[in-house]
Amino acid sequence: xxxxxxxxxxxxxxxxxxxxxxxxxxxxxxxxxxxxxxxxxxxxxxxxxxxxxxxxxxxxxxxxxxxxxxxxxxxxxxxxxxxxxxxxxxxxxxxxxxxxxxxxxxxxxxxxxxxxxxxxxxxxxxxxxxxxxxxxxxxxxxxxxxxxxxxxxxxxxxxxxxxxxxxxxxxxxxxxxxxxxxxxxxxxxxxxxxxxxxxxxxxxxxxxxxxx
Numbered sequence: 755x756x757x758x759x760x761x762x763x764x765x766x767x768x769x770x771x772x773x774x775x776x777x778x779x780x781x782x783x784x785x786x787x788x789x790x791x792x793x794x795x796x797x798x799x800x801x802x803x804x805x806x807x808x809x810x811x812x813x814x815x816x817x818x819x820x821x822x823x824x825x826x827x828x829x830x831x832x833x834x835x836x837x838x839x840x841x842x843x844x845x846x847x848x849x850x851x852x853x854x855x856x857x858x859x860x861x862x863x864x865x866x867x868x869x870x871x872x873x874x875x876x877x878x879x880x881x882x883x884x885x886x887x888x889x890x891x892x893x894x895x896x897x898x899x900x901x902x903x904x905x906x907x908x909x910x911x912x913x914x915x916x917x918x919x920x921x922x923x924x925x926x927x928x929x930x931x932x933x934x935x936x937x938x939x940x941x942x943x944x945x946x947x948x949x950x951x952x953x954x955x956x957x958x959x960x961x962x963x964x965x966x
Contacts (some may be wrong), residue, residue: 756876758800759784760791760817762809768838770804777871788816795824795831802878807837818844829853832878836861840891849882857883857917873917881917892897902944910937915941 761767764786771781779802783794787810797801803824810817813837817843821833825848833848834857848857857877863885864870873883889912891897906927913923920938924931 755779755801755875756782756798757874758782758791758794758798758803760786760794760803760805760809760815760820762786762806766806773867773871774804774874779874787811788820788891789930791817792820792824795820795828799828799831801831802834802874804834804874807835807839807841808889812960815841818848822848825853825887830880833857834859834874834877834883836842838862840888842891845888849884854882854956858885858888859883860868860885863887876917882915883917884915886912886916903941906938907941907944910934911941914938 755778757774759767759770759774759781761770761784767786768783771784774781782798782800785791785794789811791803791805791809794800803821805817805821807815807818809820818835821835822844825831825833830853832855835845835848836859838861840858840860845858847851850857855877857873858878859870859873876883909927910923913926920931920934924934927934
């Protein structure tokens with residue numbers, strides 16, 4: 755797997771390079787600015803891009819804007835956002851393009867290296883992985899349809915947003931897979947959405963609905 759890393763802090767950038775390399779991932783470019791990120795993505799067309807939200811020169815949402823632009827020009831380009839911040843506007847655009855292969859994790863909540871690498875591989879394979887805090891902020895912007903969901907259905911939806919399969923959701927909540935399927939069907943019924951066998955489609959369908 756070939757990766758591009760975008761992180762403006764040298765120590766964190768070096769740490770990511772060492773970590774990915776240790777897991778057999780070839781870091782073909784490691785950059786510190788938005789313009790350099792765009793150039794690296796166009797030049798290398800990597801299997802995965804690990805992108806910080808706030809990059810020079812603006813140090814606002816440069817990384818996310820570049821990633822969104824690159825995905826418009828290269829549909830399906832896998833992007834894993836790894837940041838301290840949740841930028842709602844561009845996060846919604848990044849997630850709602852329907853192409854999958856998107857992740858959004860918060861740095862201070864990534865506590866396990868193997869889980870991070872697993873998330874990265876899922877995104878590279880076309881899946882969607884989201885931190886619960888990210889999906890929570892996206893969902894609370896549109897509370898009306900979500901008010902129809904029960905507390906348990908919200909829990910299931912949050913785990914779906916992390917890219918978890920039904921079996922993993924069942925294990926996490928200590929319920930049966932049949933119960934998980936029932937909750938998922940209820941979620942899509944209440945949100946007027948059609949369920950899908952593909953986890954990333956389930957998440958993107960919810961986000962697309964809320965975005966509209």
